[in-house]
Amino acid sequence: MTHISGRKRQSAFSHWLRTGRLPSAQTSDGVELKFNPWHDPADGRFTFAGSGRYYGAGQIERDSSAPTILNRDNPQQRRIATGPKAGTLRTQQPARSAEKPDGRRATGAQLKPIAFRPGSQANPAAEFIGGVGEGIYGAVEEAVVAAHSALTANPVTTVRNASRGIASMIDTAIAAEDTPARIQVSRVAETVANASPRDIGRATGSVVGNAALAATPGAALGKLSALRRLRAKTPRITSDPPQIGWVKENLGPDKPWTQYNDAATGAKPGQAPTLMRTMPDGSKRPVKFDGVQGEYVIDRKWRVMDRPRARAQLLRQSEVLAQHRLIGTWEVPDEAERIAALKLFRKMKVANIKVRVVKP
Amino acid sequence: MITTQIARIIADFILFLDLTDDEILDPDAAVEMMEWLGGRLDALDKGFLRQLVDAFPVIAEEYSGQAQELVRDIAYSFYLEEKLAEDDPVRLAELEAIRDAKA
Numbered sequence: 001m002t003h004i005s006g007r008k009r010q011s012a013f014s015h016w017l018r019t020g021r022l023p024s025a026q027t028s029d030g031v032e033l034k035f036n037p038w039h040d041p042a043d044g045r046f047t048f049a050g051s052g053r054y055y056g057a058g059q060i061e062r063d064s065s066a067p068t069i070l071n072r073d074n075p076q077q078r079r080i081a082t083g084p085k086a087g088t089l090r091t092q093q094p095a096r097s098a099e100k101p102d103g104r105r106a107t108g109a110q111l112k113p114i115a116f117r118p119g120s121q122a123n124p125a126a127e128f129i130g131g132v133g134e135g136i137y138g139a140v141e142e143a144v145v146a147a148h149s150a151l152t153a154n155p156v157t158t159v160r161n162a163s164r165g166i167a168s169m170i171d172t173a174i175a176a177e178d179t180p181a182r183i184q185v186s187r188v189a190e191t192v193a194n195a196s197p198r199d200i201g202r203a204t205g206s207v208v209g210n211a212a213l214a215a216t217p218g219a220a221l222g223k224l225s226a227l228r229r230l231r232a233k234t235p236r237i238t239s240d241p242p243q244i245g246w247v248k249e250n251l252g253p254d255k256p257w258t259q260y261n262d263a264a265t266g267a268k269p270g271q272a273p274t275l276m277r278t279m280p281d282g283s284k285r286p287v288k289f290d291g292v293q294g295e296y297v298i299d300r301k302w303r304v305m306d307r308p309r310a311r312a313q314l315l316r317q318s319e320v321l322a323q324h325r326l327i328g329t330w331e332v333p334d335e336a337e338r339i340a341a342l343k344l345f346r347k348m349k350v351a352n353i354k355v356r357v358v359k360p
Numbered sequence: 361m362i363t364t365q366i367a368r369i370i371a372d373f374i375l376f377l378d379l380t381d382d383e384i385l386d387p388d389a390a391v392e393m394m395e396w397l398g399g400r401l402d403a404l405d406k407g408f409l410r411q412l413v414d415a416f417p418v419i420a421e422e423y424s425g426q427a428q429e430l431v432r433d434i435a436y437s438f439y440l441e442e443k444l445a446e447d448d449p450v451r452l453a454e455l456e457a458i459r460d461a462k463a
Contacts, residue, residue: 257399261392272388288388303398305391306437308430309378313391336446340439347463 243324244292245274257302260333260360264291264300273297277320287320289328297321300331300358304340311348318350328353333360363408367415371423371431373397378430398438406444413440 015023024032037056039046046052249272262269267290274286275297291298299317304310321328330353332338341355374397377390401409413435420432435441445451 255396255399257396288392301395303395303402303438305394305398305439307374307378307391307394307433309387310391310394310437313387316387336439336442343459343463 243276244297245276245286246271247274247286247288248272249288256360260302261290261300263360264298264331266292266298275320275324275326277316278323287316289317290331293329296327296329298329298331301337301341302333304332304337304344306340306344306347311344314344314348314350314353318348318352321352326352330355331358332356333358363411363415364419367412367419368422370397370401370412371416371419371434374434375423375427375430379427401438401440402443409440410444413444 012023015021036046037054038049038052039055040052246268248270261267266273272288272290273292274288276284277287278284288299289297290300317328330341332341332355335357338355338357345351345353345355374394377385377394377397380390401412404412416434417432420428423431441455442452445455
């Protein structure tokens with residue numbers, strides 16, 4: 001950042017030497033940025049260069065051990081000094097400018113000379129370099145570049161690392177969801193354009209946030225608005241009951257194994273509960289169980305087998321349970337069947353069906 | 361002799377349940393029927409069940425392809441050896457080790 005600032009400062013000075021005009025600082029979107037390091041600490045208003053207090057980071061501030069405030073004993077003079085707004089920063093033209101043969105002198109001659117601070121022997125060029133170069137390029141434009149790159153790269157990190165003022169200003173800027181984005185952006189840009197250096201110094205984080213929004217309003221607002229909506233979202237808790245169907249079932253002769261299946265919780269005599277399984281081609285087929293208990297479907301197994309069709313049934317049940325986001329339960333008559341079931345589950349890599357012993 | 365004949369009947373029935381297409385035979389009903397058959401086999405006299413278990417590998421040679429493998433596998437897949445050894449912990453541990461090795 002320091003390297004960039006020094007390079008741009010030199011470029012600004014070079015621009016002024018060649019053209020006699022102040023360089024115009026612009027963001028990537030063409031928004032013009034202006035900066036005046038001079039203002040009155042008493043009321044915060046801008047002053048002409050050399051009056052009031054210098055808040056820039058240039059040589060002038062370093063040269064003076066204490067803030068230089070002019071005309072504090074003469075309110076009338078101070079009022080005159082703070083009259084013009086800072087949008088038109090002008091300074092005394094160096095004599096070298098008058099020697100330009102290309103007519104730029106006339107432009108420079110229109111600028112009214114402004115008195116420098118008493119006792120200050122600073123070169124006007126140095127003042128210009130310090131004020132404009134450091135102020136515009138160093139303080140504002142670099143902030144814009146930094147905030148731009150940071151926000152476009154990772155808004156989450158930027159928001160986390162920035163001061164709370166950033167989040168506050170961003171929230172304020174996008175609070176009204178029904179306000180068109182371009183209006184929100186223009187408001188932010190206007191805020192940045194009219195911000196005083198004191199404001200910038202007081203809340204650097206806020207300025208960074210505003211400048212970044214002015215530089216890349218669409219990307220920044222879009223990302224941060226999405227982040228805001230994401231933060232507002234809460235996990236949906238679904239408690240829909242299982243979509244159970246019923247089909248007729250003939251368990252054959254009245255034997256212990258048929259009675260065992262009939263005794264499953266939630267079972268209906270002569271009927272079997274089913275879950276509809278969605279096939280890869282979109283068709284639906286029922287998968288039978290023996291009972292239902294809350295959100296659990298139960299299949300009673302008098303005998304656990306390791307046959308191809310039994311394995312296929314296990315996979316069908318596991319798949320349909322996964323489709324319905326349910327957990328299945330196998331109920332077996334003894335511990336030996338439970339162990340056999342567990343081994344079968346492990347072999348088939350089925351994790352959404354549990355097994356428990358329910359005595360006949 | 362009679363054990364072999366009954367073993368053939370059981371094997372044919374199991375093959376029907378195992379190999380019939382899903383469009384013809386409901387797969388869940390087929391599994392349910394095999395569970396019923398497993399319960400019936402468990403209820404057999406232990407001595408006769410032993411003969412049946414020994415008969416399945418013999419009659420399996422009468423089948424071919426997948427059917428042959430399925431018939432040979434009847435005792436294993438219905439846990440009939442475990443049923444015969446339910447009072448013998450050592451044999452049960454041995455059978456479990458064999459099953460784990462196959463898995």
